[in-house]
Amino acid sequence: MTLQECYAAMGADYNGVLGRLRSERLVQKFVLKFLDDGSFDLLCSSFASGSWEEAFRASHTIKGMCQNLSFTALANSSEELTEALRGGTPAPQAGELLEQVRKDYQQTVDAIRAFQASL
């Protein structure tokens, strides 16, 4: 699996990220690094325990990383979630949005793992 195929599999914008980071090596490095980031776990646990500010920050962090890596799908859903969590009290649709983020995150991570396995 090439990095480009990996991006396609997760609904992400390969040309976009390459245009910005300007080096396939860098893109690959950070894509793989994404697996080590704990923000998603933090998001889930803080969401479950009702620590909304922490959940907001975690979601915000995911959004920022995804924007940087042009993980379009996850960037979009986490952005929506971030906005739903902004201000300390979750909007009614936050739970639904979290599920979407979970789905997109899973898809993203699956694609990266598949790519990693083919290296």
Next chain:
Amino acid sequence: MSKEKILIVDDSEMNRSILDDMLGEDYDIIEAEDGLEAVNVLRKQASDLSLVLLDIVMPRMDGFGVLEAMNQNGWIDAVPVVMVSSENAPAQVERAYELGVTDFIMRPFDALIVRRRVVNTLLLYAKQKRLISMVEQQVYENEKRSDLMIDVLSHIVEFRNGESGMHILHVRILTDLLLGYLTHKTDRYKLSMRDISMISTASALHDIGKIAIDEKILNKPGRLTKEEFEIMKTHSTVGAKMLENLPVHQGEQLLKIAYEICRWHHERWDGRGYPDGLKEDEIPISAQVVALADVYDALTSERVYKPPFTHEQAVGMIARGECGAFNPLLLECLTENAEKLRTALETDSVEEVKRRKLRGISEETLRGEGRSASERTLQLLDRERMRNNFFTTMAETIQFEYTVSPPMLTVSSWGAKRLGLDEIIMNPNQDSKLRGVMGESTWERLSKRLRSTSPERPEVRMDCPLHYGGTVRWHRIITRALWSDDPKPKFDGALGTVVDIHDAHLKMQELEQKAARDQLTGLLNRASAREQIELRMHDQPNANYALAIFDLDYFKLANDTFGHQFGDQVLQWVAKSLCRSVRGTDISCRAGGDEFMLFLEYNTDIEKTIDRVFRNLCGKYENFQIAVTMGVALGEDVGLSYETLFHAADAALYAAKRAGRGRYRFYDDSLQTLLDSVPHAEQEETATIH
């Protein structure tokens, strides 16, 4: 030359890492994972940092918090901040600009944009920074001559006419830009970014030799005569000499560059300039560039002897060689970037003026309009020195620094580890860990005492118990308040050290205890018993208390029959029995002679307790039958005052004696009349002393 340092503040490790990869080759990167860490880095090395890249949303302290701290500490004047964020709500952006950020980089990052923005911001600030570091250097080297350079410059301004301020500024901007274009064109001159900013900084000194030129010639409207022109020409060598004769800074790169510029900024490429007739690259590149910038600005500015030329006219005149020959490469830089130069000069000068207003740093000083920058720098350095001195003389202790705004307590890492505190404590008044260590009121007391010091006598010493690691140890806090240099000094914070004095304190306590105790029996003496009783009642006014007074029956007989030594032994025996029959929390005392006092707290049946104590006190010491008579008063009957309790118990004792010794009696209302008629033991004692 060392790389410039950039502080990256972002809670996402990946985002930091991306920025690091984009910038790490050209800069030294320091990372902080939240606002608090960032503030700590700034506190330690704000003056070494060239730039801060700052995220907004972070745990513990967010980007705005960092900006506020930077404002409060004046760091924002010295270190430019570029916000890196995906937050783009106008209110947030505006607030960030209000707090002094220079630029925004939006996510997602584009490597080119990030690099370019960083370079731009650094260039913008490089000049200021160099000047500041120049001043700092001076301070370190020679306090008295601290801002000599700046003094020299402001003298020029005094000696010259009104054109000077803008001229110096324009020459600097042009020099900076031209050098930038030049490095794109050729690497012949091997110019680093630092070289470029040093040359631009030094360019401000190009005309200092004009101090020596008669003002009549300097400001003469119309053409100079040949003689006058010859005099005018001496300003380049005079300026160079001035720098050569500076008593300080010799051997410094900046001074070397300034010398080149002063001496040779009127040399020309074809060797027809003055004073030395150097040609082509015999002329240092610094002087070549400043010469071009000088000519360009002279042409486009109004002078006493001529109106301003337009930008196009000026470039045309220079290109045609009307102002002498210049390095063809530099001419290319000028003509190719003519438009950019013009707009840069216009916008930059507006920017500069704005920035000067906002930040009041180097430019201001340069123009002699104010000396806030150097004074502030001096003050900071002074404080730095004070801090170092203070701390190095206090090795191996817990050290701390407190600032009022932001309210922050920084504890030395050794100290923080020992006390189990965080190294950085925001809002120390509300920090539960700190309260746990210091106790509820110690922090407030300390803070109050510090605030009531004066700049002349800023030191405070305070002994207090600190709770950590499961124990309590006494410490001495030695601290000095920091007062601002304002006419009306402001309390800025404090520096301090904490010394463990536990062992010494224990010795003191032991001595105190000795003084508080009766030598013979080891029981408390009356004065200290009273103190403790009153303290107990004050601390826990809701408990039930009883006070008992007793003396030995026929003690005088024991003394008379068996001698005083025997009498003492009897007293010791009684004291021991007393100690055995009461709890550690009860207060027992030898009130004097053969009179003893017992103060106890009870929950249930006090009569039973008293009865037990009473029985334990009766017995036989050798052949002497010991019996006591005891009077008891209860707080619930007479009220919680030592005096009242004592008199009531005394009255009960008196009544018991009258009823025939060897018994105990509780005070009740029937004894009311006795209260007034019984000669009080207290008074008796006083009477015997007098």
